[in-house]
Amino acid sequence: MNEKFDAADERNPEAVALFGAIWEGLEKELGADALKFPKEIFWLNGAPGAGKGTQTGTILEALGYAAEPVVMSDLLQTPEMRAIKAAGGLVGDKEVISLLFRRLVRPEYRDGVLVDGFPRTAGQVACLKLLKKKLDALHAAAPEKFAKPSFNILMLFVTEHESVERQLKRGREMQAKGLPVRETDVDPEKTRTRYRVFAEQTLRPLESLKGAFPYFHIDSVGTIEEISAFIRRTLSAR
Secondary structure, three states: OOOHHHHHOOOOOOOHHHHHHHHHHHHHHHHHHHOOOEEEEEEEOOOOOHHHHHHHHHHHHOOOOOOOOEEEHHOOOOHHHHHHOEEEEEEOOHHHHHHHHHHHHHHOOOOOOEEEEEOOHHHHHHHHHHHHHHHHHHHHHHOOOOOOOOEEEEEEEEOOHHHHHHHHHHHHHHHHOOOOOHHOOOOOHHHHHHHHHHHHHHHHHHHHHHHHHOEEEEEOOHHHHHHHHHHHHHHHHH
16 A cells, blocks of 8 residues: 555544544444455445446446445435434534444455445545555454455546536436436536535545555446446456
């Protein structure tokens, strides 16, 4: 791993404290021996309209994963998260990361898992690097018990113009079918804002991982079949 990323994280007291609190909580809840993470994780992210949902089946097939993906938007709708919001609490990085880590130690993900929608903030990126460092240390101390993890970033990318066009097209199609439509899929300015939030808050922190983990950049412009073929070629060479 690139040492400058490790050093940067060690000098980030907020990230170190956050990760430490999350890890300590997991150890108390599950026990240290239960914190066995998948030996391979692909962290999937993408610009709005880039086709993450459309291409998930292709990605899983190319990776050879049997387990269903861990989808962050679904995790945030769990009873635990709803209870926090119902009580007036905020679902911040600590709650999101704790929930995700707790899910990832399930046995069905041991051989490999696709995580859709994480990390999305600078704080989550920092904790992801600290998780990798922690898991590497556990493996070094007890290789017979803890696998050496492989973290990979998979980014589906489209330009702002393409993203806006796809979001609005999706909105029109949903309206034509009489289905509920998200507000950002019918308002051009809101679709642009959504893309720019992604570019500022998610894309930039994720790009800092290029020197830390294998980083697969997928240009998602083209037909569904063309993009699927490109994904298969890219991931088969990993």
